[in-house]
Amino acid sequence: MAGGGGAAVPGLPVVLLPVGVDDAALDACLAALDAGTPARTRGGLADDAQAGPRALAIIERWLARTPLEAGYTRRERRLGEVAHLDEALAACGDADVIVLAPAAVPGPGWAGQLAACAARDGAIATATPWCNAGETAAWPDCGEVAPRPGGLELGRLSRAAEAMAPSHPELPSAVDHAVFIRGRARARAGGLDYASYSTWYAALIDLSLRMAGLGWRNVLCETAFVARGGEGGPGEGDLDALAARWPGWHARLAQFLMHDPVRDRRAELGRRLDGLEPPAQHELFAQ
Numbered sequence: 001m002a003g004g005g006g007a008a009v010p011g012l013p014v015v016l017l018p019v020g021v022d023d024a025a026l027d028a029c030l031a032a033l034d035a036g037t038p039a040r041t042r043g044g045l046a047d048d049a050q051a052g053p054r055a056l057a058i059i060e061r062w063l064a065r066t067p068l069e070a071g072y073t074r075r076e077r078r079l080g081e082v083a084h085l086d087e088a089l090a091a092c093g094d095a096d097v098i099v100l101a102p103a104a105v106p107g108p109g110w111a112g113q114l115a116a117c118a119a120r121d122g123a124i125a126t127a128t129p130w131c132n133a134g135e136t137a138a139w140p141d142c143g144e145v146a147p148r149p150g151g152l153e154l155g156r157l158s159r160a161a162e163a164m165a166p167s168h169p170e171l172p173s174a175v176d177h178a179v180f181i182r183g184r185a186r187a188r189a190g191g192l193d194y195a196s197y198s199t200w201y202a203a204l205i206d207l208s209l210r211m212a213g214l215g216w217r218n219v220l221c222e223t224a225f226v227a228r229g230g231e232g233g234p235g236e237g238d239l240d241a242l243a244a245r246w247p248g249w250h251a252r253l254a255q256f257l258m259h260d261p262v263r264d265r266r267a268e269l270g271r272r273l274d275g276l277e278p279p280a281q282h283e284l285f286a287q
Contacts, residue, residue: 012111012115013095013180014092014095014096014097015068016046016085016092016097017029017045017046018047018081018200019045019046019050020050020102021050021055023052025102025103025229026058026059029102029105030058030059030062032105032107033106034062034066034068037111038112039067039068040067040069041111042070043069043071044073044088045071045073046084046087047073049074049075049076049077049079050078080194081198082197082203085099085192085200089191094183096182096183097186098180099176099179100177101177101200101228104131104227104228105154105227105228106178106226106227107225108159109158109224110224110225110226113129113223116223117166117219117221117224118180118182121217123215123216124217124218124219125186125216126174126180126185126208127168127220128177128179128219129178129220129223129225130157130221130222131227132145132148132149132228133148133228134175134177135231136220137177139225139269139270142257142263145230156273158224158225160269161223161224161225161269164222164265164268168219169222169261169262171262172252172253172256173208173212173218173253174218175232176200176232177228177231177232178226179204182216186211188211188214192204192206193206193207197238197241199232199234199235200232201233201234201238202234202235202239202242206242206245209249220265222262222265
């Protein structure tokens with residue numbers, strides 16, 4: 001069940017999208033993927049028996065026309081969010097992967113910017129782009145949820161982010177709206193802990209902290225922007241499990257949100273956005 005034809009793009013990670021229950025969000029995400037990702041990028045839709053008839057029709061139509069090298073897998077019975085994603089990641093072997101949240105809308109150039117971020121430092125295990133609802137990677141305000149930018153504004157934000165000088169500062173952990181994961185680091189740290197966590201939000205924090213304990217870095221990719229309708233969050237018992245395994249985690253996250261050590265990067269993105277010229281007439285009509 002592949003999408004486009006020809007050879008896959010070398011150097012770009014596999015894009016993995018878990019299929020959610022929101023049909024409209026799925027349609028918007030797939031459209032943004034096609035618009036903002038190079039043709040023949042490898043991608044996969046992983047469906048944990050979530051998609052209904054309308055979503056299946058959206059997926060079938062997308063697979064028939066997407067320029068990406070895309071496939072689709074569907075389980076007959078639901079396995080669970082974390083276990084299913086662990087299965088999908090394991091199927092990628094030691095390849096680098098970008099996991100995109102089901103309700104995410106990536107901006108233009110997003111995948112290339114994440115790949116370039118990881119290429120600058122071999123110690124980077126995860127790279128998280130800006131997001132209007134990205135917790136520690138949120139823009140314009142740390143820890144705050146802003147309205148999801150529309151297509152034209154998302155394009156402008158992506159252009160402004162691409163113009164930033166990359167420094168890739170440390171984050172407490174990766175954030176689940178969109179994350180590059182280095183295959184070698186993930187393989188060394190082991191799979192996702194689906195026995196302890198019920199959500200990708202919590203399992204990603206745990207994986208990030210395990211990789212950091214092995215000497216890898218979890219960073220902000222300030223040159224990319226991915227939009228989202230709202231934040232992810234933990235399931236029942238997830239925060240208790242994180243606190244038991246990582247006693248210092250909650251305090252570290254609270255300190256980051258309170259003091260915002262990357263506030264200069266947030267401010268720079270705002271200045272660069274303000275400095276962009278208004279969109280051309282053809283850009284307005286293209287939305």
